[in-house]
Amino acid sequence: MLGLGAKKADLRRTALARRLALDAGEVASRSDQLRENLFREFPVAQWQWLHLFLPLGKRNEPDTWNVIRWVWGEELSLRLAAPVVQPDGVSLKHYELLPDTQLTRNRWGIDEPVPDPITAPEVSPGVLDAVLVPLLAVDRTGQRVGYGGGFYDRFLAQCRPGTQFIGLNLLDDEPIERIADVLPTDVPLTACITPDRVWQF
Known part of the structure; x- marks a missing residue:
């Protein structure tokens, strides 16, 4: 574990290497x-809208399909949304995720909904109750390290006040003391879930 004042690039490199070392069984169980x-x-059952990312298998991201299948299987009234990277390469739009x-698959190998008025209508960030956020590391103030593209910081800034931003981390790491190179545009999480426990910020 890297300690006080670690830089994002170092945290990203170390955490990604550790996550890629997990085998498929470990990724599934975690x-x-x-x-x-x-x-x-x-x-969760009280929320109206939950936004989640669809996992990138080659980077051993958390398998959010088990959340999706659980919501559909339990027939919760909760509605799901997932992101689509826009042609400008820097912004996201969001579409409802339904069984049909x-x-x-986009250029990074990530599955995305095909926009459709019936099977995948567009969803405004302003309606979301919670967002499950991908990450590689987090600090004690809820600042996170992602892949460095800034997609989620721009997206989270569009959500209404009170939306819960919940990181998912396959590694059983405690938050580090401080990420050294946080930017003014970085949006902190409200919580982070690891296989071991939940951290609230």
């Missing part, structure tokens, strides 16, 4: 633990 912690520690939503 993803199950993340889902269990989410439903145990948060009022068609998916397409």
Whole structure:
């Protein structure tokens, strides 16, 4: 674990290498633990809208499909949304994710909803109750390290006050003391879920 005042690039490199070292069974079991912690520690059934990322398997991201299948299987009234990277390469739009939503794979290998008025209508960030956020590391103030593209910081800034920003981390790491190179445009998380526990910020 890197300590006080670690730089994002160092944290990103170290955490990604550790996550890529997990085998498929570990990714699956840790993803199950993340889902269990989410439903145990948060009022998910009371939310109207949950936004989640679709996992990039080659980077061993948390498997959010187990959250999606659980919501659909339990027939919760909760509605789901997922992001689509726009042609400008810097912004996201968001579309409802339904059992019959068609998916397409973008240039990074991430599945995205195919926009459709019936099976994948557009969703405004302003309606979201909670967002599950990908990350590689987090500090004690909720600042996170992602892949460095800034997609989520721009997106989270569009959400209404009170929206919960919940990081998902497959590694059982405590938050580090401080990320040294936080930017003014970085949006902190309200919580982070690991397989071990939930951290509130």
